[in-house]
Amino acid sequence: MKSYNEMTTEELMALKEQLTSEYEDVKAKGLSLDMSRGKPAATQLDLAMDMLDVLTSSSILKSENGTDCRNYGVLDGIPEAKELMGAMMDAPADQVIIYGNSSLNIMYDTISRSMTHGVMGSTPWMKLPEVKWLCPVPGYDRHFAICEHFGIEMINVPMTEDGPDMDLVEKLVSEDDAIKGIWCVPMYSNPQGITYSDETVRRFANLKPAASDFRIFWDNAYCIHHLYFDEKAVLLDILKECEKAGNPDMVYKFGSTSKVSFPGSGIAALASSKANLEYIKKQLTLQTIGHDKINQLRHVRYFKNYDGLMEHMKKQADIMRPKFEAVLDVLDKELGGLGIGSWIAPKGGYFISFDALPGCAKAIVAKAKEAGVVMTGAGATYPYKKDPSDSNIRIAPTFPTPEDLAVAAEIFVLSVKLVSIDKLLESR
Amino acid sequence: MKSYNEMTTEELMALKEQLTSEYEDVKAKGLSLDMSRGKPAATQLDLAMDMLDVLTSSSILKSENGTDCRNYGVLDGIPEAKELMGAMMDAPADQVIIYGNSSLNIMYDTISRSMTHGVMGSTPWMKLPEVKWLCPVPGYDRHFAICEHFGIEMINVPMTEDGPDMDLVEKLVSEDDAIKGIWCVPMYSNPQGITYSDETVRRFANLKPAASDFRIFWDNAYCIHHLYFDEKAVLLDILKECEKAGNPDMVYKFGSTSKVSFPGSGIAALASSKANLEYIKKQLTLQTIGHDKINQLRHVRYFKNYDGLMEHMKKQADIMRPKFEAVLDVLDKELGGLGIGSWIAPKGGYFISFDALPGCAKAIVAKAKEAGVVMTGAGATYPYKKDPSDSNIRIAPTFPTPEDLAVAAEIFVLSVKLVSIDKLLESR
Numbered sequence: 001m002k003s004y005n006e007m008t009t010e011e012l013m014a015l016k017e018q019l020t021s022e023y024e025d026v027k028a029k030g031l032s033l034d035m036s037r038g039k040p041a042a043t044q045l046d047l048a049m050d051m052l053d054v055l056t057s058s059s060i061l062k063s064e065n066g067t068d069c070r071n072y073g074v075l076d077g078i079p080e081a082k083e084l085m086g087a088m089m090d091a092p093a094d095q096v097i098i099y100g101n102s103s104l105n106i107m108y109d110t111i112s113r114s115m116t117h118g119v120m121g122s123t124p125w126m127k128l129p130e131v132k133w134l135c136p137v138p139g140y141d142r143h144f145a146i147c148e149h150f151g152i153e154m155i156n157v158p159m160t161e162d163g164p165d166m167d168l169v170e171k172l173v174s175e176d177d178a179i180k181g182i183w184c185v186p187m188y189s190n191p192q193g194i195t196y197s198d199e200t201v202r203r204f205a206n207l208k209p210a211a212s213d214f215r216i217f218w219d220n221a222y223c224i225h226h227l228y229f230d231e232k233a234v235l236l237d238i239l240k241e242c243e244k245a246g247n248p249d250m251v252y253k254f255g256s257t258s259k260v261s262f263p264g265s266g267i268a269a270l271a272s273s274k275a276n277l278e279y280i281k282k283q284l285t286l287q288t289i290g291h292d293k294i295n296q297l298r299h300v301r302y303f304k305n306y307d308g309l310m311e312h313m314k315k316q317a318d319i320m321r322p323k324f325e326a327v328l329d330v331l332d333k334e335l336g337g338l339g340i341g342s343w344i345a346p347k348g349g350y351f352i353s354f355d356a357l358p359g360c361a362k363a364i365v366a367k368a369k370e371a372g373v374v375m376t377g378a379g380a381t382y383p384y385k386k387d388p389s390d391s392n393i394r395i396a397p398t399f400p401t402p403e404d405l406a407v408a409a410e411i412f413v414l415s416v417k418l419v420s421i422d423k424l425l426e427s428r
Numbered sequence: 429m430k431s432y433n434e435m436t437t438e439e440l441m442a443l444k445e446q447l448t449s450e451y452e453d454v455k456a457k458g459l460s461l462d463m464s465r466g467k468p469a470a471t472q473l474d475l476a477m478d479m480l481d482v483l484t485s486s487s488i489l490k491s492e493n494g495t496d497c498r499n500y501g502v503l504d505g506i507p508e509a510k511e512l513m514g515a516m517m518d519a520p521a522d523q524v525i526i527y528g529n530s531s532l533n534i535m536y537d538t539i540s541r542s543m544t545h546g547v548m549g550s551t552p553w554m555k556l557p558e559v560k561w562l563c564p565v566p567g568y569d570r571h572f573a574i575c576e577h578f579g580i581e582m583i584n585v586p587m588t589e590d591g592p593d594m595d596l597v598e599k600l601v602s603e604d605d606a607i608k609g610i611w612c613v614p615m616y617s618n619p620q621g622i623t624y625s626d627e628t629v630r631r632f633a634n635l636k637p638a639a640s641d642f643r644i645f646w647d648n649a650y651c652i653h654h655l656y657f658d659e660k661a662v663l664l665d666i667l668k669e670c671e672k673a674g675n676p677d678m679v680y681k682f683g684s685t686s687k688v689s690f691p692g693s694g695i696a697a698l699a700s701s702k703a704n705l706e707y708i709k710k711q712l713t714l715q716t717i718g719h720d721k722i723n724q725l726r727h728v729r730y731f732k733n734y735d736g737l738m739e740h741m742k743k744q745a746d747i748m749r750p751k752f753e754a755v756l757d758v759l760d761k762e763l764g765g766l767g768i769g770s771w772i773a774p775k776g777g778y779f780i781s782f783d784a785l786p787g788c789a790k791a792i793v794a795k796a797k798e799a800g801v802v803m804t805g806a807g808a809t810y811p812y813k814k815d816p817s818d819s820n821i822r823i824a825p826t827f828p829t830p831e832d833l834a835v836a837a838e839i840f841v842l843s844v845k846l847v848s849i850d851k852l853l854e855s856r
Contacts (some may be wrong), residue, residue, distance in 0.1 A: 007498045037500070045498040051487040057477040070473040072465070072691040100528045101720045110716040116543050116578065118556060140489060142714070149545065263500040263724040281745070286577045287536040292529045292720070294480075294693040305575045 002337035004417075004424055016421045023371060023414050026407075031372030032372065033408040038190070038318070039399040040259055041323075047315050048261045051302040055170040069293035075285055076277075081267060081296035086304035088224060089255040090237045097280065100291045103256040103268040107217060108146050110252060110270075114180070115150055118358045119213035119371035120279045125150075125180060131222035132173060134182035138353060138381030138392045140190040142184040143219070147383070149428060154383035155179070159189070163196035164201040168173035181217050187235045188222040191311050191381055191394035192352040193346025195233035205241035207250065216242075216251040222349040223255060224313045227321045235349055239271060248273040257299060259350070260309060260316075265290075265301050323397045323405055327352055331411035340420035352380070352395040360419045361390045367415035431767035432845075432852055444849045449801060451842050454835075458537040459800030461836040466618070466778035468687055468744070469751075469828040473745050477729040489722060494514030497721035503713055504705075509695060509724035515734040516652060517683040518665045525708065528719045531684040531696040535645060536574050537700070538680060541711050542608070543578055547641035548677065548707045553578075553608060562600060562610035564592040566781060566809030566820045571611040571647070575811070582811035587617070591624035594631040605638035609645050609749070615663045616650040619781040619809055619822035621774020623661035633669035635678065646677040650777040651683060651740045655749045661775055665700060676701040685727060688737060688744075689779070695720075695727050713853045751825045751833055755780055758837035768848035780823040781809070788847045789818045794845035801836045 004012065054060065061069045063078035065206070075096025086093040099106050115131075118124045125131045135144060139159075147154050155172065158162045173179050184204075186196040204216055218238055226232045227368075236353045242250050249272070257266035259391065270280070303309050328345050331354070335341050343354045356364055361378035368375055376394040379385040395412070397405055432440065442635070483489065489497045491506035504510070505526025514521040526603075527534050543559075546552045553559045560581045563572060567587075575582050583600065585592045591614070601607050612632075614624040632644055646666055654660045670678050677700070685694035733738050756773050759782070763769050771782045784792055789806035796803055804822040807813040823840070825833055 039500050042496060042499070045496070048498075052483050052487065053483075053485045057479075057481045057482050059480065068470060068473070070476075070690040071470070072467050074692075094631065096505065102716045102718075105716040112540055116540065124554070142717075145714050149711065151484070198708045258500075262498045262722060264502075264718050265498065265720045283577065286573050287535040288530045289570075290530075290692050292723070294690060295720070295723070378711075 001337035003337060004420060005339050009138065009425065009428055012421050012425055013141050016418065019117025019414060019421070023418060026411055026414070027371040029372070031407065031411070033372055033400055033411070034374045035396050035400065035405075035408050035412070036374045036376045038259075038396050041319065041399050041401070042264060042318050044316050045131040045262060047312065047427055048302075051261055051298060054301045055294065055298050056100065059066060061294060063293070063297065067293070069297045072289050074290050074293055075271070075281060075288075076152055077291065078293055078296050080300045084300050084303060084309075085255065085267065085269040085307065086271065088309055089220060089253050089269060089271045090223070091239055092252060095239070095274060095277065096269050096271045097277055097284070098291060098296055099268045101266055101268060102258070102265055103219065103254040104142055104223065104341055106254055107219065107270055109144070109192060109287075111150060111218070111303045113148055114213070114278070115282065119215065120275065122213035125182070128178070129305055130178050132176065132179045134164075135383050136167060136183065136388075137383070138191055138223050138394070140185060140219070141376070143387075145385045147174070156383060156388075157182075159192060159194060161194060163194060163200035169387075170203065172205060172216060173207050173209040173400045174208060176232040179209070179215060180211055181215050183219065184216050185219050185221055186238070187220055187233055188225060188346060190221065190349065191351035191392075192344055193349045193351065193353065194236055194344070201238050202241055203332035205238055205245040205247060205250070207247070209289065213248065218253045219288050220253055220255050221259070224309055225259060225350070226313065227317050227324055227347045227349050229314055229317060231347060232279060234262050239273075251278050258314065261299060261302070263333075265295070267296055269356065310425055320398055325403060326405055327395060327397045329408070335416060338417070341416055347392075350396060350398055351395060354393045355391050356392050356416060357420050357423050358389040358391060360416075360423050361393050363419040364393060364415045368412050371415070373411045375412070380413045429765035431765060432848060433767050435856055437853065440849050440853055443847065444817050446486075447842060447846050447849070451846060453716075454839055454842070455799040455802070459835065459839070461678060461800055461828055461832050461839070462802045462827060463824050463833075463836050463840070464802045464804045465827065466687075466824050467497025467796060468691060469747065469829070471747050472826070473690060475740065479689055479726060489725060491721070491725065495721070497725045500717050502718050502721055503709060505697070505717075505719065506721055506724050507509065508728045511664050512728050512731060512733065513683065513695065513697040514699065516737055517648060517697060517699045518651070519667055519681060520649065523667070523702060523705065524697050524699045525705055525712070526719060526724055527696045527698060528694055529686070529694055529696060531649065531682040531686070532570055533645065534682055534696055534698050534802045535571070537715075538645070538708075539574055539578060541708070542641070545711065547643065550641035556606070558606045559576075559608045560604065562597060562607060563811045564611065565811070566619055566815075566822070567611055568613060568647070569804070569808040572811045574796060575737065583824055584816075585610075585809060587620060587622060589622060591622060591628035594628055598631065598635060600635040601635055601642060602640060607637070608641060609643050609647050611647065613647050613649055614666070615648055615661055616653060616774060618649065618777065619779035620772055621777045621779065621781065622772070623663055626664045629664035630669055631676060633666055633673040633678070635675070637678070642678065643701040645678050646681045648681055648683050649687070651746075652737055653687060653778070654741065654776045654854050655745050655752055656775050657742055657745060658774060667701075677704050680704065687786050688740065689727060690728070693723070695724055710767075744843070748826055751830060752780065753822055754830060754833055755825045755837045757822060758834070758841055762841040763837075763844060766845070769844055778826055780822045780831075781820050782823055784821060785848050785851050786817040786819050788844075789815060789821050789846040789852050791850075793842045794819060795847055796840050799839045803840070
């Protein structure tokens, strides 16, 4: 395959004509396909339906320590739920708080509390002249939206294949005490599917931040979301590494079963040092009497333990893997060697990250949309929705059916080709 | 019955000796009874167990508009849940947001958001030199704790039999733009069981607050928690009254099914003007992708509609009523005419409010505890836990069994008598 860059203008013009005709044909079909959000498909949700049968009117709804899960009480979760989520999140049960249905909500609340009350006695961030945050890019749009909402200045940190650029992270956090946090999706990162190397995790644990209230926001959303169970990524336990490094309070781990059981009806948790948890519980006890213990019990009785979770996730992977492979096949076949885009084949998580020629992402997403394929908005993977090189596009292959996905991927690559040709011609 | 005040010192001394002996006898039993929190009894929770059978692995988990309740999405609740909660909370379905499991959490979040972002464009409260709040007293300790957490200065407003002293409320809110809100439990108030009169509600709706971001926090926690369904209290709809008065945005209504289905596993909601809801949703969409729609569906399919809720609450009342009456009987029989305490017989809600002789509440609660009966801490019904006359005690009769309750009430009145005698003797 000849790269587009090597083609003559005439060749590109001819190709454009042919591709435009193909594009108009699919556009005429009036399709409506969605590769925009990391949503499980209905077939994945079907896998957890038996969870609805584990608690019935004849069940005894008591936790293992005798608590009546139907009544008020238990701020931080029933013991067996802490055990289960701790196993999933690589944390001892006594360093876990079980929350409601959303880890995003925990992250939001954690920042909100820091804004109004600081962190373990530090000055409330709202009282500081400025608060800054490190954002590995490309990253998760909902993380960035929280910072933007609170007026926190976001600083881009490039991702490498081992995780964020740690030279830059170390330099920035040690120099500027206005930097109070960093977003991390350390395993099968959103959107690139990168898992942080052991060295990256150790360097995180050994940071020497200028701000005593600097915290690593470790959003391990995809910790058991492997696509290939025989070549699972392995992530070092940052909580333990932070302890070893003498920085026990520097990290908050977030996790949930949103993409394990039912999104919106799962359970979410925070794992951290006991000192952090004690501080957090002082506020949490004012915010709520407790979270949904019946749903905690339902999850534990259904999944039982870590092995149960893994068995379940293997079934999910069997559904997801062919979808990822279908998209990657189309990318390989249609774009391989053309020099108009690059991507990483992820081993887990929910996304494929695609980098187009600089200046092309917005136009590609618009082009795909015109032909009926909704992608995540270009720029969404960057703070303030501003991708400086207008290049990154997040592909979410899980929600559509395999048939729809094949069509959507074809439309996507067609859009990439057409926009890239225009861009190349423009610069000649 | 001779009032204690009319007794001679000798009579009081003799009585004290006799009561002390009775007290030592019960104390020797080493009881452990709890009348401290407004928790439903297990028998009340048993009434809702069939709710666990309405959704099973063979259910279709779609809302009436076709949404798959198992997946992400729907920020403000499924339509049928809005309908159900709207009916309960006296609000049109399109003026309702369904949240998670806790109305307390909604109230906390509402204040937290106002601290960091203000209200519909007003200055964030954290940026103001001071924020004040009106607190009808006696009131709910968890309300006060939220204000205290955020450093909001609380101002006591006495309750009357028609609700808060509205002369004072009107005066204060019109004069001071630092006053941003007022806590109200308008029906079967916590702890007195008072329902606001129509005039009180209208005067609330017609307030002319100096602060444009003043809001009435209408925590209608006991809106369907009648003890006597043939003589139910009726509360005017403040949302409608505010509209009529040209103050459509001045009130937030809060409610939940915590004491209807299962505390901690119910659904909670906010009802307000559309303008308020639009503003709130802009923040909510950053905080979460959505709340637990499966639990929303479970509630709707179980209760079906307002009539279903009422049928259920009648069964709860049948369990609760004898408990309230048992305590009230003991109070009447043992304290009637003695001039050492007053109380209101509530027609709904979760509490009986008892007013001891000034300066006696703390000592009575301590005395009861010594004999094995835990009451809500004296002072808890006031901001900063400071009851200026050390008089009010909240009695929560729902959680203990009827047998335990009879014993606990006897210990309570014994404690009241002993402490009151000491107080009277002291002043002679």
